[in-house]
Amino acid sequence: xxxxxxxxxxxxxxxHGPTGLLKWITSTDHKVIGKSYTITAFVFFxxxxxxxxLMRTQLASPDNNIVSLHLYNxxxxxxxxxxxxxxxxxxxxxxxxxxxxxxxxxxxxxAFPRLNALSYWLYAFGGLIMISGFLTTxxxxxxxxVSYAPLSSATNTPGAGPDMWIVALVLTGxxxxxxxxxxxxxxFYLRAPGLTMFRLPIFTWNMLVTGILILIAFPVLxxxxxxxxxDRHIGSHIFSVAGGGVPVLWQNLFxxxxxxxxxxxxxxxxxxxxxxxxxxxxxxxFGYRGMVFATMSIAALSTSVWAHHMFTTGTVLLPxxxxxxxxxxxxxxxxxxxxxxxxxxxxxxxxTPMLFAVGFLIVFLFGGVTGIIxxxxxxxxxxxxxxxxxxxxxxxxxxxxxxxxxxxxxYWYPKxxxxxxxxxxxxxxxxxxxxxxxxxxxxxxxxxxxxxPRRIAEYSPLSGWTLLNRISxxxxxxxxxxxxxxxxxxxLSFLKPVPAGDNPWDAHxxxxxxxxxxxxxxxxxxxxVRSERPLWDHNHPEHTTxxxxxxxxxxxxxxxxxxxxxxxxPDHGSRSDFRGEDGDE
Amino acid sequence: xxxxxxxxxxxxxxxxxxxxxxxALALAGVLSGCNVTFGATKGVTTQAHEEFRLWYxxxxxxxxxxxxxxxxxxxSIFRYRRRDDHIPKQTQEHVPLEITYTVIxxxxxxxxxxxxxxxxxxxxSNPTPSGAVVxxxxxxxxxxxxxxxxxxxxxxxxxxxxxxxxxxSYFAKRYPTLTLPVGETSRIYLRSAxxxxxxxxxxxxxxxxxxxxxxxxxxxTPTTTGWFPAQxxxxxxxxxxxxxxxxxxxxxxxxxxxxxxxELHPQSLTGATSQPTRxxxx
Numbered sequence: 001x002x003x004x005x006x007x008x009x010x011x012x013x014x015x016h017g018p019t020g021l022l023k024w025i026t027s028t029d030h031k032v033i034g035k036s037y038t039i040t041a042f043v044f045f046x047x048x049x050x051x052x053x054l055m056r057t058q059l060a061s062p063d064n065n066i067v068s069l070h071l072y073n074x075x076x077x078x079x080x081x082x083x084x085x086x087x088x089x090x091x092x093x094x095x096x097x098x099x100x101x102x103x104x105x106x107x108x109x110x111a112f113p114r115l116n117a118l119s120y121w122l123y124a125f126g127g128l129i130m131i132s133g134f135l136t137t138x139x140x141x142x143x144x145x146v147s148y149a150p151l152s153s154a155t156n157t158p159g160a161g162p163d164m165w166i167v168a169l170v171l172t173g174x175x176x177x178x179x180x181x182x183x184x185x186x187x188f189y190l191r192a193p194g195l196t197m198f199r200l201p202i203f204t205w206n207m208l209v210t211g212i213l214i215l216i217a218f219p220v221l222x223x224x225x226x227x228x229x230x231d232r233h234i235g236s237h238i239f240s241v242a243g244g245g246v247p248v249l250w251q252n253l254f255x256x257x258x259x260x261x262x263x264x265x266x267x268x269x270x271x272x273x274x275x276x277x278x279x280x281x282x283x284x285x286f287g288y289r290g291m292v293f294a295t296m297s298i299a300a301l302s303t304s305v306w307a308h309h310m311f312t313t314g315t316v317l318l319p320x321x322x323x324x325x326x327x328x329x330x331x332x333x334x335x336x337x338x339x340x341x342x343x344x345x346x347x348x349x350x351x352t353p354m355l356f357a358v359g360f361l362i363v364f365l366f367g368g369v370t371g372i373i374x375x376x377x378x379x380x381x382x383x384x385x386x387x388x389x390x391x392x393x394x395x396x397x398x399x400x401x402x403x404x405x406x407x408x409x410x411y412w413y414p415k416x417x418x419x420x421x422x423x424x425x426x427x428x429x430x431x432x433x434x435x436x437x438x439x440x441x442x443x444x445x446x447x448x449x450x451x452x453p454r455r456i457a458e459y460s461p462l463s464g465w466t467l468l469n470r471i472s473x474x475x476x477x478x479x480x481x482x483x484x485x486x487x488x489x490x491x492l493s494f495l496k497p498v499p500a501g502d503n504p505w506d507a508h509x510x511x512x513x514x515x516x517x518x519x520x521x522x523x524x525x526x527x528x529v530r531s532e533r534p535l536w537d538h539n540h541p542e543h544t545t546x547x548x549x550x551x552x553x554x555x556x557x558x559x560x561x562x563x564x565x566x567x568x569x570p571d572h573g574s575r576s577d578f579r580g581e582d583g584d585e
Numbered sequence: 586x587x588x589x590x591x592x593x594x595x596x597x598x599x600x601x602x603x604x605x606x607x608x609a610l611a612l613a614g615v616l617s618g619c620n621v622t623f624g625a626t627k628g629v630t631t632q633a634h635e636e637f638r639l640w641y642x643x644x645x646x647x648x649x650x651x652x653x654x655x656x657x658x659x660x661s662i663f664r665y666r667r668r669d670d671h672i673p674k675q676t677q678e679h680v681p682l683e684i685t686y687t688v689i690x691x692x693x694x695x696x697x698x699x700x701x702x703x704x705x706x707x708x709x710s711n712p713t714p715s716g717a718v719v720x721x722x723x724x725x726x727x728x729x730x731x732x733x734x735x736x737x738x739x740x741x742x743x744x745x746x747x748x749x750x751x752x753x754s755y756f757a758k759r760y761p762t763l764t765l766p767v768g769e770t771s772r773i774y775l776r777s778a779x780x781x782x783x784x785x786x787x788x789x790x791x792x793x794x795x796x797x798x799x800x801x802x803x804x805x806t807p808t809t810t811g812w813f814p815a816q817x818x819x820x821x822x823x824x825x826x827x828x829x830x831x832x833x834x835x836x837x838x839x840x841x842x843x844x845x846x847x848e849l850h851p852q853s854l855t856g857a858t859s860q861p862t863r864x865x866x867x
Binding site: 069070073142143144148150151156157241246247248281282283284285286287288289290312313314315318319322323326327329330333334336337338340341343344345346347348349350358361362365366369370372373376377378379380381382383384385386445446449450451453454455456457458459463540543544545 | 668694785801
C-alpha cells in the first residue's frame with residue numbers, strides 16, 4: 001500500500017543560510033534546535049546511565065569499595081540531576097516537542113525562534129556547568145538532586161561544585177521557562193487553518209499543558225535556588241535555623257516545583273505514546289476529549305500534591321495531600337482505559353515504536369499502582385526513603401522517559417533524519433530493556449520492603465540484601481546493553497542509510513504530510529484539516545470519522561468543510577488566518 | 586469476513602491456552618504472596634501491625650487492579666494483532682463506558698482513603714506514655730538517646746563515626762541502642778542537631794524526619810522482645826550509610842534493671858567504652 005502524499009510543489013535542492021557547524025550554532029530553525037536538544041539530552045542520558053552503572057556495581061556486594069563514599073554521594077546526586085533536569089525534561093519539551101509540535105500544527109517554526117535558540121544555549125551551557133562540577137577540587141554537588149536545606153548550606157557542603165549545580169539549575173530553569181512560553185504561544189497562535197484546539201494531536205495537547213505546568217513550576221524552583229545561593233554567599237538565613245530561618249521551607253518550595261515537574265516529565269511521553277498507539281492500531285485515539293480533560297486534571301491536581309513527599313516531616317496536613325494524590329489515579333486511570341480502548345479491535349502491528357509504547361503501558365501501570373500505595377501516609381511511613389520509593393519512581397520515570405521517550409524517538413527518527421532505524425536491532429534493544437528493567441527495579445521493591453534505605457553507598461553483609469542487589473545490578477547491565485544496541489542502531493542509520501519516505505508508518509497527523517526531513521519552512525502543502533487526523537482522512541477518505549459527533553446538518557459541519565479543497569498553502573494569507581475559524585472548542 | 590473468521594479459529598485456541606497460563610501464573614503469584622506478606626514485615630509494634638494490615642489490603646487491591654489492566658492490555662495486543670490489511674472500525678468514543686471507568690476509580694479512591702485515615706489516626710494518635718519517654722537527637726553521623734525519667738540517662742553513638750566503623754554489623758555494640766519495654770507505650774521526641782535525618786526502624790514500619798527547628802513526637806507500643814536494626818534513611822552527608830542504631834525491646838523487669846544499671850554506670854552505655862577494636866580487613 002502506498003501512503004506517500006503527492007507533492008504539488010517540488011522541493012528545492014538547496015536551502016538558504018549557512019551549512020555545517022555554523023548552521024548548528026547560528027540556526028533559529030526549530031528543527032535544528034530540536035535536534036541539538038535531542039542529541040545533547042541523549043548525551044546527558046548516557047552519562048547519567050554510566051553513573052548508574054557505577055552505583056549498581058558498588059551495590060552489587062556488601063561493604064564494597066569500588067567507589068568512595070564521597071564519590072558515591074556525588075554520583076547519585078549527579079545521576080538524579082542529569083536524568084531529571086538535563087535529560088527527561090529537555091529531551092521531551094526541548095527536543096522532540098521543539099521538533100514535532102510546529103510540524104504537528106502545520107506551523108513554519110516556533111512562535112519565537114530566537115528565544116528558542118537562547119533556550120537551547122542556556123540549557124547546553126547550564127548542563128556543561130553542572131557536569132564540570134566534577135572537575136573542581138571539592139568534587140561535584142553531593143547533596144542529592146533535591147538538595148535539602150540545611151545540608152545544602154555553605155557549611156555542610158562547601159565548594160564550587162554545589163555552587164555550579166545551583167547556577168546550572170538556574171540557567172536550565174530559565175531555558176525551560178522560555179521553552180514553555182514558546183510552546184504555549186506556538187500552539188495558541190500558529191495552528192494551520194482548520195486546526196481547532198479539539199483537533200490537535202494528543203501529543204501537542206500534552207505539550208501545551210506541559211508548557212503551562214512549566215510556567216507554574218519552574219519559576220518557583222528558580223526563586224528557591226536564588227534564595228539558596230543568597231544563604232550560601234551573602235549571609236541571608238532563609239533556610240537556616242540559626243538565623244531564624246525555616247529549613248522545611250526549602251522542602252515546600254522544592255516540591256511545589258518537584259511534583260509538577262514529575263508530570264512535566266511524564267505528560268509529553270503520555271502524548272507520544274497516545275499518538276503511537278493510535279497509529280500502529282490504525283484507529284483514532286479512543287476517548288479523545290476524555291484524554292484531553294484527563295491531561296488537564298492531572299496538571300491541575302499535580303500542583304496540590306507536593307507535600308506527599310513530606311509525609312514524614314510531621315509538618316504537613318496528611319489527609320489533604322493524601323486525598324489529592326489518590327485523586328490523580330482517576331485521570332491516569334482514564335488514560336489507561338483510553339489507551340486500551342485505542343488498542344481494542346484495532347489492527348495492531350509491532351514496529352519498534354509500538355513495542356516501546358506497549359512496554360510503557362505495562363511498566364508504567366505497576367509504577368502507578370505502587371504510587372497509590374505511597375500516597376497513603378501510614379504506608380509512606382513504612383517505606384519512605386527506602387528502595388521501595390526508588391523502585392517506584394524509576395518505574396514511572398524510566399517507564400515514561402525511556403520507554404515512552406524511545407518510542408517517540410523511534411517513531412519520529414525517520415521524520416527527523418529521513419532515515420529508518422533498523423527494526424531488528426530496535427526490537428532486540430527493546431527486549432533487553434524490558435527484561436533488564438524488571439530485573440533492575442522489581443528487586444528494589446523487595447529491598448525497600450526489607451528495609452534498605454536509599455542513597456546508602458554500602459550495606460552490611462548481615463542485612464540479607466545482597467542477593468536482591470545482585471539481581472538488580474545484573475538487570476542494570478542488561479539496560480546498558482539495550483542502550484548500546486540503540487547507539488549502534490543510530491550509527492548504522494548513518495553509515496548505511498535506509499531512506500524513510502514521507503510517511504513510513506501510515507501516520508495520522510500533519511508532521512507526516514511533509515518530506516523527511518522537512519524543508520526549511522516545513523510545508524509546501526498541507527492537507528485540509530477536518531478532524532484530529534488530517535493525513536489519515538486524506539489517505540483513507542473512506543474510513544474517516546469527520547462528522548461522527550456532529551449533527552449532519554449543523555452549522556459547524558458546514559463551516560468545517562471550508563478547507564476541503566485541494567489543500568492550503570500556509571504561506572498565503574495573514575497571520576490571523578492560521579487560527580481555526582470554526583470555533584469547535 | 587467468513588474466511589477471516591476461519592483463519593482465526595486455530596490461533597484462538599492457542600491464545601486461550603496462553604491466557605489460561607497467564608491467569609494461572611498470576612493466581613499462583615497472588616497466593617504465594619499471601620504467605621510471604623508481599624515482601625513487607627508485620628512489625629513488632631501495634632502501630633506497625635495496623636500499617637501492615639493496611640498494606641495487605643492495598644497490596645491485594647493494587648495487584649488485582651494491575652492484573653486486570655495487564656490482562657486487558659495483553660488481550661488487546663494478542664487478539665488484535667494485524668493479520669491482514671483491513672482497516673478496523675474507527676471507534677472514537679463510548680461515553681457510557683468512559684463514565685464507568687471514571688466513576689469506579691473515584692469510588693475505589695474513596696474506599697482506600699477512608700481506610701488510610703483510620704490507620705493514620707491510630708498511628709499518629711500518640712497516647713499517654715506508660716513506658717519510656719526518650720529525647721532522640723540525630724546528628725552527623727549518629728544518635729543520642731536521652732531518657733527523660735531516669736536522671737537523663739544518655740546513650741550515644743561512638744564518637745569514632747566514620748570510616749573506622751567499617752566493616753560493621755548491625756548488632757555490634759558500637760552502635761547506640763534504644764532500649765524500650767515491651768507492652769508499654771513509649772514516646773519519642775525527635776530532634777536534629779544539624780541537617781535533616783530520618784529516624785527509621787524497619788520492624789516498626791516507621792520513618793520520621795529529624796529536622797532542625799522541628800520537634801516530632803510519636804509513640805510506639807512494642808509487642809515482641811528482641812533486637813531490631815535501625816538506620817538513618819534521609820540522606821545527611823558523607824557517612825549517611827553508617828548512621829545506624831539498634832532497638833532493643835525488653836521485658837518490663839529487664840527494662841527496670843537496665844535503667845537502674847544505666848543510672849549507676851552511665852559510662853557503660855556510651856559507645857566509646859564498649860567500642861570493639863576494628864577487625865582486620867576482610
